[in-house]
Amino acid sequence: MxxxxxxxxxxxxxxxxxxxxxxxxxxxxxxxxxxxxxxxxxxxxxxxxxxxxxxxxxxxxxxxxxxxxxxxxxxxxxxxxxxxxxxxxxxxxxxxxxxxxxxxxxxxxxxxxxxxxxxxxxxxxxxxxxxxxxxxxxxxxxxxxxxxxxxxxxxxxxxxxxxxxxxxxxxxxxxxxxxxxxxxxxxxxxxxxxxxxxxxxxxxxxxxxxxxxxxxxxxxxxxxxxxxxxxxxxxxxxxxTGKKFGKSEGNAIWLDPEMTSAWTFFQFWLNAEDVKVVEYLKLFTFLTREQIDELAAQVEAEPFKRAAQRALAREMTAMVHGEQATADVEVAAAALFGKGSLREVPVNAILDATRELEGAEVRLGDTWVDVVVATGLADSRKSAKRFLAEGAISVNGETVSADGALEEGDLLGERVAVVKRGRKNMAAARVTSDPA
The missing domain is CATH 3.40.50.620 (HUPs)
Incomplete structure (x- = not known):
């Protein structure tokens, strides 16, 4: 820390x-x-x-x-x-x-x-x-x-x-x-x-x-x-709601990076409610009164930009996990949402980020049709084929087709591939073992 x-x-x-x-x-x-x-x-x-x-x-x-x-x-x-x-x-x-x-x-x-x-x-x-x-x-x-x-x-x-x-x-x-x-x-x-x-x-x-x-x-x-x-x-x-932070409440966010990753820690603060974020800035951060007052004004004027939450998440993650881990988290978040290459994100950061994604276990050699269905991005093989034919499915930011399959080169950190349907629907295809 x-x-x-x-x-x-x-x-x-x-x-x-x-x-x-x-x-x-x-x-x-x-x-x-x-x-x-x-x-x-x-x-x-x-x-x-x-x-x-x-x-x-x-x-x-x-x-x-x-x-x-x-x-x-x-x-x-x-x-x-x-x-x-x-x-x-x-x-x-x-x-x-x-x-x-x-x-x-x-x-x-x-x-x-x-x-x-x-x-x-x-x-x-x-x-x-x-x-x-x-x-x-x-x-x-x-x-x-x-x-x-x-x-x-x-x-x-x-x-x-x-x-x-x-x-x-x-x-x-x-x-x-x-x-x-x-x-x-x-x-x-x-x-x-x-x-x-x-x-x-x-x-x-x-x-x-x-x-x-x-x-x-x-x-x-x-x-x-x-x-x-x-x-x-x-x-x-x-x-x-009045629920306190702590392990007795079953919602503990730990300071140990082995128990709560820098990604999860950052997301915890990023998800702070508008009604609480200024309070958290005062309690936890070492920002000045002027900086906090400016962020409070932005919460009132432009809450959709979540500037206060981003400042809070950045300050708190840097405090506990360090500046480099914080930078890695921000790079991973940007890449997941199409602003940068996932392959350029440090392995630990991308593995932490994808751990939070919905997804499924798959095997090398599974067709993209099977992967799309397994990860829940389509409710049937027919729908999956249609999405693939329309070019709506990408893996690690690159469009794939129905005649392709998951290969070792598609994995980030040798363990996971990020599969997206369109811009907002995202899942993790996790490889746990080689095909029999």
Whole structure:
């Protein structure tokens, strides 16, 4: 993944002024004492932390708000600490409806490394306010149960813990909640205290649904040390129906290119609804206010051009997958719709693009009539022959006839041919094996 290049970034507000920028972008949902935090930031750099639990092999776009928020705060001069939860990931934050499946420690350890690698490009680990990467397994692994109950547990009040939404929802369900998941907020609270003592952390950032856990840490530091620390959350990102981005909703777009290709990632943002695209530009991109205002005006005046969506898709794909992958995706998209040669598109880009197309498995040697029917571009052999006779069928941009057949030279990346009927009807003919 590659962070946005400097020429696309908005000028960074410094000190506490960054909070005003965050408010304009819609990035602040809950805060402790915003005025006090503003003053604290004006007095000097604040060390803050973001926690990421490895509950899957990859982060997804739902995490991007926090990753971008972390970058904005660092650019304002503040010091980021990135916590990858090797310990808390073994338990997981309680789900509202059911117990989590507990993963093997070896699996979680692998996820810790993957997520640490995914986070790195969003912040700088060099310079005066270089980011630091920590794993809470380092301090929890040496903490005994009796010490934890005596020194930590006594500072938490059960009546407050029961008020957490995910806990109260589970208590009212038939399944209830295990002590394991109920204790998660204590572990996260301990993280804040540990980082406050060891790293000087005074601020934690997180998603809106994490407010209860963040406050557990704020309260724990206050009870144990008599000091005030801060927390801010950002709103959960949703589509126009209110459905949030995330794996629990079954619509996860992963940051790992092996799990979600650059093509699919680009198309996800390109398909953003007009009513949401400006919100996404503010939340996720590093475009300036002037650039976003101009794109917002284009949404109002010429929504059919989808200029804002294209800018969003380009910015986000470059941020996560890099400039070259983004350029390849755009070249592939243009070639698929007749603006360029498919044979000049990088193989990986065309294979990713065609993976999303409707189509069918075919064999080398199949006639074009058979291929057209198999891919659904004609509902019968008779119709297929007619389309071919009319010159309406092309393969990789070249017109084919009824007396021809699929050959090895017709394949892109040795695996697929793009078959079109006219300009708009498109399918993928995928070769999985040689003819018997």
């Amino acid at each position: 590659t962070a946005p290049t400097d020429d696309r970034q908005a000028p960074s507000a410094r000190g506490g002024a960054v909070l005003e920028e965050l408010q304009w972008r819609g990035l602040l949902s809950h805060t402790t004492d915003l005025e006090e935090l503003h003053q604290l930031m004006d007095e000097g750099p604040v060390t803050f932390y973001l926690g990421c639990d490895p509950t899957a092999a990859s982060l997804h776009v739902g995490h991007l708000v926090q990753l971008c928020l972390m970058r904005r705060l660092q650019e304002a001069g503040h010091h980021p600490v990135v916590l990858v939860g090797g310990a808390t990931g073994l338990i997981g934050d309680p789900r509202p409806t059911s117990e989590r499946t507990l993963n093997d420690p070896e699996v979680v350890a692998g996820w810790v490394q993957s997520i640490a690698d995914q986070v790195r490009p969003f912040v700088s680990f060099e310079g005066e306010n270089a980011a630091r990467l920590v794993n809470n397994l380092d301090w929890f692994s040496g903490l005994g149960a009796l010490d934890f109950l005596r020194d930590v547990g006594k500072h938490f009040r059960v009546n407050q813990m029961l008020k957490k939404d995910s806990v109260s929802a589970r208590l009212e369900s038939e399944q209830g909640i295990s002590y394991t998941e109920f204790s998660y907020q204590i572990l996260q609270g301990y993280d804040y205290w540990h980082l406050h003592i060891q790293e000087g952390v005074q601020l934690q950032i997180g998603g809106q649904d994490q407010w209860g856990n963040l406050m557990a840490g704020v309260d724990f530091v206050h009870r144990k040390e008599g000091r005030s620390v801060h927390a801010i959350t950002s709103p959960l990102v949703t589509d126009s």
